[in-house]
Amino acid sequence: MTKIEKIVLSYSGGLDTSIILKWLQETYGCEVVTFTADLGQGEELEPARAKAEMAGVKDIRIVDLREEFVRDFVFPMLRANALYEGQYMLGTSIARPLIAKHLVGIAREVGADAVAHGATGKGNDQIRFELAVNALDPSIKVIAPWRQWNIRSRLQLLEYAEKHRIPVPSDKHGEAPFSTDANLLHTSTEGKILENPAEVAPDHVYQRTVDPVDAPDTPEIITIGFERGDPVSVNGKSMTPAALLTELNGLGGRHGIGRLDLVENRFIGMKSRGIYETPGGTILLSAHRGIESITLDRAAAHLKDEIMPRYAELIYNGFWFAPEREMLQALIDHSQAFVSGEVTLRLYKGSASVISRASPCSLYSADLVTFEESTIAFDHHDAEGFIRLNGLRLRSWAARNGR
Numbered sequence: 001m002t003k004i005e006k007i008v009l010s011y012s013g014g015l016d017t018s019i020i021l022k023w024l025q026e027t028y029g030c031e032v033v034t035f036t037a038d039l040g041q042g043e044e045l046e047p048a049r050a051k052a053e054m055a056g057v058k059d060i061r062i063v064d065l066r067e068e069f070v071r072d073f074v075f076p077m078l079r080a081n082a083l084y085e086g087q088y089m090l091g092t093s094i095a096r097p098l099i100a101k102h103l104v105g106i107a108r109e110v111g112a113d114a115v116a117h118g119a120t121g122k123g124n125d126q127i128r129f130e131l132a133v134n135a136l137d138p139s140i141k142v143i144a145p146w147r148q149w150n151i152r153s154r155l156q157l158l159e160y161a162e163k164h165r166i167p168v169p170s171d172k173h174g175e176a177p178f179s180t181d182a183n184l185l186h187t188s189t190e191g192k193i194l195e196n197p198a199e200v201a202p203d204h205v206y207q208r209t210v211d212p213v214d215a216p217d218t219p220e221i222i223t224i225g226f227e228r229g230d231p232v233s234v235n236g237k238s239m240t241p242a243a244l245l246t247e248l249n250g251l252g253g254r255h256g257i258g259r260l261d262l263v264e265n266r267f268i269g270m271k272s273r274g275i276y277e278t279p280g281g282t283i284l285l286s287a288h289r290g291i292e293s294i295t296l297d298r299a300a301a302h303l304k305d306e307i308m309p310r311y312a313e314l315i316y317n318g319f320w321f322a323p324e325r326e327m328l329q330a331l332i333d334h335s336q337a338f339v340s341g342e343v344t345l346r347l348y349k350g351s352a353s354v355i356s357r358a359s360p361c362s363l364y365s366a367d368l369v370t371f372e373e374s375t376i377a378f379d380h381h382d383a384e385g386f387i388r389l390n391g392l393r394l395r396s397w398a399a400r401n402g403r
Helices: 015-028 046-054 066-079 096-110 125-136 154-163 241-254 279-295 298-316 323-335 382-400
Strands: 006-010 031-038 060-064 114-116 141-143 179-182 187-190 220-227 230-234 259-265 271-277 341-348 351-358
Touching: 006 015, 006 096, 015 031, 015 154, 031 046, 031 096, 046 060, 066 096, 066 230, 066 241, 066 279, 066 323, 096 114, 096 125, 125 141, 220 241, 220 279, 230 241, 230 279, 241 279, 279 298, 279 341, 279 351, 298 323
Parallel strands: 006 031, 006 114, 031 060, 114 141
Antiparallel strands: 179 187, 187 271, 220 230, 220 341, 259 271, 341 351
16 A cells, blocks of 8 residues: 555545544554535534544644635536536536545645545546546545445444444434435435435425425515626625525525436446435526526527537536636636626526516617517518528428429
């Protein structure tokens, strides 16, 4: 085994990473620095500090990344209207490169020669963490305990915890819990009954949204302001990125917006089923498409839609820091120069529907499109030549085929 002098561990304070912390200390016999990212997961983070102190950690980092997360990762992704496989808003995927960025930054700061994570060998997160580290600092070694140790079952995990007096919550002793991930953009839930895609997800799986059936019977009208493709205000009130998404999460959750029951294709080659809740992000996606509908040129809008699946796949597969993602981002950001204005939406029983949009940069001309008399010269006869030219190849094709 290569001699490791110091490790920075991505640490949540949960059962898995608490065991990983002890395993790293035993296996490598070196100092472990813990890094806990506050991404708006809604959990009290001080218990993580207490657990790390109990384990003898001297350097404990708990960093508030909420504003950076939304401003530098979520909003650039939303400019692209990114959806993986047409549905998933990439809530877990987009958080991993940010965590990896800070893992590398702390490793450089403290002189660590390795970083470690708690992702399993079956999932996507191991790929996302490690590709990001490869891109940011190839000299740093990545330690993935789930691919190295001899623990092969949940029972062995609990036995290890008991042997080393690692506290195990009472609800962790019995049946394996759901696997969950949460941040300001979304909550995801996998495992247990959800592993059978034929089973209906139980109500208690949902954490951020009410059942649309039980949502208020009265619609709520909101207005979101945009500048250069990014949301900047809700109902006329300017907000920071994290505060704005937090506000929309509350509104969306109350109206049952943003639920998704998805069977997706993991990068590693298997299908998995997850329950996702993305209330604020779903509202923003509808609003952003609404403001783009009047500010983007047709060809530019269609080109964005063509590259979006590729862009979303790059994020899902862990290539946020890859040159091709950065190239696509430059194209996407260029398209947003005039995507400014306001969009009004109706929130009602699971839906966020655009009902009006306005922009000082609008390409929409009521005078041009009207069925009534217009002051803009438009010769209807021009359409005849336009249609004949576009139909030329079809007439030739039909003639050849005997039509």
